[in-house]
Every structure is written in C-alpha cells, then in structure tokens.
Amino acid sequence: MFYYDNMRAIDLLRYSASFYKKDCTKRIAELADALSLDLNKKIEDMSLGNKKKVGIVQGLLHSPKLIILDEPTSGLDPLMQRTFFDLIQRENERGASVLFSSHILGEVQRICDRVAIIKEGRVVDLRSIDDLRRNSYKKVSLTSQAPLMGFELPGAAQLSQDGTQTSFLFSGDVNALLGKLASLPLVDANVSEPDLEEIFLHYYEDGEAKK
C-alpha cells in the first residue's frame, strides 16, 4: 500500500474525505476506534497491517452504498479480522451492499447471504449460505494405535485407510461422530471444516454423480 510521503494517517484520511460532499470526521473517528488505529502516526512508519487499516478506513469513511473488497483481511490478525467483518456487517445492516472475496470460510458463513464460486474468470455457481450449510461436511483424519479394522459409521463417505491412518468425510449428526471417535483407540484425531473450494468440488462431484 502506498500513500504520499510524510503524511499522518489523519491527514491522509481528511484529504480523502475532502473529495466527498459529506462531513466524514465522525465516521473516521468511529472506524479508527473500531480498528484500533492510531491516527496521529505517520503512515510510512506503520506496519503492513496498520497500513491496511488505513486503506479500510479510507474505503468506508464516506459511507458508501456499495462496497467491493478483494481479500480485505489478508495481513490482519484474527482479532482484527473479526472486528473488520463486524464492521462490514454493520455497514450491511445500514443498507450497504457488500461484495467481497475471501478464503476465511468461518466468517463467510457467518455474515454472508450468498456465496459465488468463480473459476477461470467465470461464476460457476451461486448459492445461498443456508443451502451450503445443509450440504456441508467435515473432514476427519485419525491416527490410531493399530490399523482400524472394520471401521463403519453412517454418514461417513470416501473412506480411505492406510495402516494406522484413517480418513473420511462425514456429514450428519456431529454427536454420532464424536461418540464413535470416543470409542476408538486413537493416538490423534483431526476434525476440520473443508474450505469453500472443497465444498463446491464435493458439491459438484455429488451433482455429477447424481446425473
């Protein structure tokens, strides 16, 4: 992120605000406060994360009705990521339309209404989040003391076993999953959410298989 040399954040933000016909001073203060941004510091002395915050404030200070963001939280720590998405959600509640690209599935699921997948420059699918949630699954990978023989669990798919490593995809009641895992002699267990791409790929494979 580059800005004019030798400027404090507040100077740059005021200059930025001067291009719009509204008074943005309150907005600037609110946003800087929410992001814990020290406005009196020189921009060139700031870390990348803080420079990013200046960019975010600059983008939102004039209360735009349409907000388009490209990977807005890269470079921000997780706490700030959450704060940022809260900000975005508040803007949305105020009536702004928000489009953003992200790989942080958790946040996307939490605040988005709809998700689109873009492949090779084209939108290949557009789903509502509810749709996604209903069809979501978990990736499970287990390391056991001895190879698990006769492993069976309703809701598990694509089971693959290699010696003491077992992995599968699970969709269904998570209590059943945990109950099953508790009964096994495990050395290590890893239950994770697939990322958005995997969901959609899974979705597609399912879709293709159904045809």
Next chain:
Amino acid sequence: MNVFRFELRRAWVSAAVWTLVLLALLGGLIAGALPTFLGSRAAVEAMLSNFPPAFAAAFGVQLDNLFSFGGFYAFGFFYYSLFGAIMTAAIGLDLFSREKREKCMDFLLTKPRARGRLFFEKLLAAMTMLLVSNALFIAVSLALYRANAPEPHMMGRALLAAAALLFTEIVIFSVAVFAAVFAKKVRSVSGAATAIGFGGFLLSALQSLLEEEKLRYVTPFKYFDVSKMFFEGKFDTPYVVTAVVLTAALMLAAYLRYTRADIPAL
C-alpha cells in the same frame, strides 16, 4: 479545490526558498555590484577586450549596452533565468509527477474527481506560486530600478523586462510538466529540474557563443530579450510566437496524456 490547497501546502516552502535566493541574487548584483561596476568602467572594458565578443556573450555580456542599468540588468538576467528555471521546473515536475513518484496514483485517480479537473487544480497551484514569486521579483526589480538607475523614467519597459522572467518560466514550466507526465519514472525532482534549468542555460550560452540567430528558436532563455525591451521597448515577435506555440503544444499534450493514459499496476 482541495487538490489545489493540498498541492500548494506541499510545495510552497520550496518555491519560497528559491524565490528568496533569486531575490537575494538580484538585490546583491544590482544594489551591491552595479554602482561599483559603473564606476570602474575603464577597468572592466580593458578586461573584456581580452575576450572575443562571442565568448563574452556566452556569459551574458553584451558589450554595447553593458554600462547602463538595462544592460547590467540584462547581464544578470541570464543568471536569474537559471535560478528561475530550476525553481519552475521543480514546481512543474513535483506537482505533476507526485503520484507517479510516490506510487499512489490509484489513491488520487479513484476519487470521484475528473482527471481534467485534477490537472487544472494542480496547474492552478503551480501558477499561483509562479505568479507570487514573479510579483515579488518584479516589485524588487522596479524598486531597484528606481533606486539605482541614473534616470528611471521607463517604468513600463522595466516592468515588462522583469516580467520576461515570468514568461520564460512559463515556457520552462510547460517543458517540465510535459516531462513529468510522459516520463515512465521520475527518480529525483531536484535532479531533473536542475537538468532542465541548466539545459536551457547552456543552450542559451551556446547560442550566444555561436552567434547563430536561427538557434534562438530553441533557446527558451532568449525568447524574451530583456535588453531589447529596455532599449527598444519591445520583444522580438517571432520568438514570442514560438514561446506561445511551444507552451501551448506542450501543455496540451501533457493534458491529453494525463487525462487518457492508463496507469500501470503496482
């Protein structure tokens, strides 16, 4: 007019410093050196007779008129032009390549402000600084004229002669703006400004040395002949026209480029 104010705030100090230097030179030469110079005419003429006229002309010395306010002023003018040119080139380069140098073109050009309007506001800021600087130069020149010339009757001519600096600077300014807008990279404003200023200066010296009248078309420092203004009350029309045409062409090209060129991705 926020861009106007922004640019003015960022650049005025440098312009002010250059103006003070220029005024000091002007004051120093005229108030300081002129009386002594006029007094020791014989000695100076003896010294100058050792140089071929062309060589002396390269330094701004025109023998026939030198020993008068106008002649001495014209001699010093050659050097005031150098300082003025560097100052002007610096202003032009600074304002019109600021975003390019500091890599923040996408900051300014994504604002809801037409590019033509941005160009205009920057131009206005630059012109303001040039006009203030030259107003001071003209004022000091006229004051010195009243104080030091034997018979200060020709205020009108003195005024236009001093204004020649403004006119010359406008030409240099258009060269600098053109360079700023078209250059792929502007590494150092002061370096480039000095190059443009000295370039013009050396071209003029060369033209005097070679005594080739046709070369005057490419020497911005000579478009407005100060001694001619003092002694004949006019500038040479062909060169004035050249100056106007050149300035207009360069500024138009710069304007079109600024408003239409794609900016490269970072």
